Amino acid sequence: xxxxxxxxxxxxxxxxxxxxxxxxxxxxxxxxxxxxxxxxxxxxxxxxxxxxxxxxxxxxxxxxxxxxxxxxxxxxxxxxxxxxxxxxxxxxxxxxxxxxxxxxxxxxxxxxxxxxxxxxxxxxxxxxxxxxxxxxxxxxxxxxxxxxxxxxxxxxxxxxxxxxxxxxxxxxxxxxxxxxxxxxxxxxxxxxxxxxxxxxxxxxxxxxxxxxxxxxxxxxxxxxxxxxxxxxxxxxxxxxxxxxxxxxxxxxxxxxxxxxxxxxxxxx
Amino acid sequence: xxxxxxxxxxxxxxxxxxxxxxxxxxxxxxxxxxxxxxxxxxxxxxxxxxxxxxxxxxxxxxxxxxxxxxxxxxxxxxxxxxxxxxxxxxxxxxxxxxxxxxxxxxxxxxxxxxxxxxxxxxxxxxxxxxxxxxxxxxxxxxxxxxxxxxxxxxxxxxxxxxxxxxxxxxxxxxxxxxxxxxxxxxxxxxxxxxxxxxxxxxxxxxxxxxxxxxxxxxxxxxxxxxxxxxxxxxxxxxxxxxxxxxxxxxxxxxxxxxxxxxxxxxxxxxxxxxxxxxxxxxxxxxxxx
Numbered sequence: 001x002x003x004x005x006x007x008x009x010x011x012x013x014x015x016x017x018x019x020x021x022x023x024x025x026x027x028x029x030x031x032x033x034x035x036x037x038x039x040x041x042x043x044x045x046x047x048x049x050x051x052x053x054x055x056x057x058x059x060x061x062x063x064x065x066x067x068x069x070x071x072x073x074x075x076x077x078x079x080x081x082x083x084x085x086x087x088x089x090x091x092x093x094x095x096x097x098x099x100x101x102x103x104x105x106x107x108x109x110x111x112x113x114x115x116x117x118x119x120x121x122x123x124x125x126x127x128x129x130x131x132x133x134x135x136x137x138x139x140x141x142x143x144x145x146x147x148x149x150x151x152x153x154x155x156x157x158x159x160x161x162x163x164x165x166x167x168x169x170x171x172x173x174x175x176x177x178x179x180x181x182x183x184x185x186x187x188x189x190x191x192x193x194x195x196x197x198x199x200x201x202x203x204x205x206x207x208x209x210x211x212x213x214x215x216x217x218x219x220x221x222x223x224x225x226x227x228x229x230x231x232x233x234x235x236x237x238x239x240x241x242x243x244x245x246x247x248x249x250x251x252x253x254x255x256x257x258x259x260x261x262x263x264x265x266x267x268x
Numbered sequence: 269x270x271x272x273x274x275x276x277x278x279x280x281x282x283x284x285x286x287x288x289x290x291x292x293x294x295x296x297x298x299x300x301x302x303x304x305x306x307x308x309x310x311x312x313x314x315x316x317x318x319x320x321x322x323x324x325x326x327x328x329x330x331x332x333x334x335x336x337x338x339x340x341x342x343x344x345x346x347x348x349x350x351x352x353x354x355x356x357x358x359x360x361x362x363x364x365x366x367x368x369x370x371x372x373x374x375x376x377x378x379x380x381x382x383x384x385x386x387x388x389x390x391x392x393x394x395x396x397x398x399x400x401x402x403x404x405x406x407x408x409x410x411x412x413x414x415x416x417x418x419x420x421x422x423x424x425x426x427x428x429x430x431x432x433x434x435x436x437x438x439x440x441x442x443x444x445x446x447x448x449x450x451x452x453x454x455x456x457x458x459x460x461x462x463x464x465x466x467x468x469x470x471x472x473x474x475x476x477x478x479x480x481x482x483x484x485x486x487x488x489x490x491x492x493x494x495x496x497x498x499x500x501x502x503x504x505x506x507x508x509x510x511x512x513x514x515x516x517x518x519x520x521x522x523x524x525x526x527x528x529x530x531x532x533x534x535x536x537x538x539x540x541x542x543x544x545x546x547x548x549x550x551x552x553x554x555x556x557x
Binding site: 103226 | 342343345346348349350352353354357403478483484485486487488489490491492493494495496499500503
């Protein structure tokens with residue numbers, strides 16, 4: 001049978017042939033992640049931004065600031081129909097989008113990751129940072145892609161200096177605060193600890209592969225592990241996994257991969 | 269440690285199951301953990317509404333979650349995605365090619381662990397509809413309190429709870445042995461938290477287990493990250509409680525449905541001796557009778 005036809009109509013069988021040799025169709029081994037490319041300051045108009053490519057997936061993250069009483073980070077993820085045929089129906093995409101938005105908001109607002117007191121400016125006003133992430137091309141593993149893009153964008157963020165607007169009580173953004181009376185200093189955002197994600201997918205034969213592409217994700221369960229300061233967050237949506245074993249098997253592998261991710265984020 | 273409603277840390281609220289509360293649906297179920305009630309209905313397998321949703325070798329599973337009040341928002345969408353993935357694992361989709369199975373979940377009363385109760389209601393509704401499934405999965409929620417881990421330990425967080433006591437369902441009279449030791453370490457997690465307890469917990473985990481094969485179907489954590497040892501003890505706790513919940517819920521279901529069946533099907537038709545009026549047109553049978 002033609003290889004393309006087999007891949008389309010019976011992807012499980014197609015993958016079984018490759019997994020028997022410990023490889024995947026794109027040439028990677030089972031535990032090998034895709035090549036990642038990170039570019040900071042991708043958007044000129046945002047406070048901070050980053051563009052990340054993971055293999056064929058790519059996403060763009062931008063940070064916008066607002067003033068409010070309670071300082072926090074809010075993440076919104078957009079998976080437009082542009083990125084993949086899977087999200088042609090808005091209904092389907094909304095589930096994934098709301099899961100990612102809610103999860104990333106929680107993860108980035110954790111006390112061990114981000115100290116909200118650095119967002120406080122003069123008096124009662126604080127910054128609220130809106131991180132918008134748009135996936136431009138989806139080839140599996142949206143969790144890793146979006147979280148890494150968000151971290152890179154936040155680390156790139158420069159909070160501008162603020163001055164009191166003359167004549168009113170309200171605070172306004174100062175673009176060039178050369179002579180004006182600065183009420184809040186310009187500063188760079190600092191993350192206390194980076195939440196580093198690793199995602200695995202379970203293949204029909206029972207093996208776990210790291211950094212799955214879109215086809216591999218559709219074949220079985222997918223688990224996203226997020227390492228924050230030595231502790232774990234686990235998101236396992238659907239599909240079977242041998243209850244006692246899989247965490248013990250996957251966590252050590254994830255720990256070693258997060259070191260490579262940290263290096264990627266450290267590069268200027 | 270006693271909770272507000274008198275349960276211990278590893279006790280579930282008594283599960284209550286009502287099958288076929290809706291007559292028009294192909295299958296329906298109402299599941300309760302204490303006050304938290306969710307109603308689920310299944311329509312299908314039937315012809316898909318639109319042609320392009322048809323898959324040539326399997327059925328399309330469509331999940332809709334409706335909140336108690338208001339219009340569905342992002343939380344409902346997220347629960348739909350989660351339930352869809354769970355049910356896709358459990359339902360034998362290849363038995364029903366080119367069809368659609370719709371699962372509609374309605375929140376009736378929310379009092380903590382709503383995702384778990386919704387998952388249970390959906391599974392039972394699928395059972396009621398007679399959809400072929402490869403496992404019976406039950407869902408349960410756990411709340412983990414971080415402060416209890418930090419206080420009162422010797423600073424060695426690596427030696428965390430080794431789960432010893434068995435989960436007990438209260439007060440159904442299902443007796444499982446509860447071991448007496450490790451009282452101080454029970455504070456770390458609370459099985460089946462109510463809404464008030466959820467607000468106090470640092471991390472919430474919803475787990476869905478397939479008891480017969482010891483497979484974890486899904487689990488989602490929210491809140492603070494946890495140590496690896498705590499994860500494994502939480503999974504163990506959920507495993508045992510899902511198995512216990514499965515046993516009690518299903519034995520109750522069989523008992524209640526057996527009486528219902530006798531009520532509907534047992535009467536002899538006046539037309540002739542020996543002719544028995546059929547019950548529902550689907551003729552659903554229970555194994556225990």
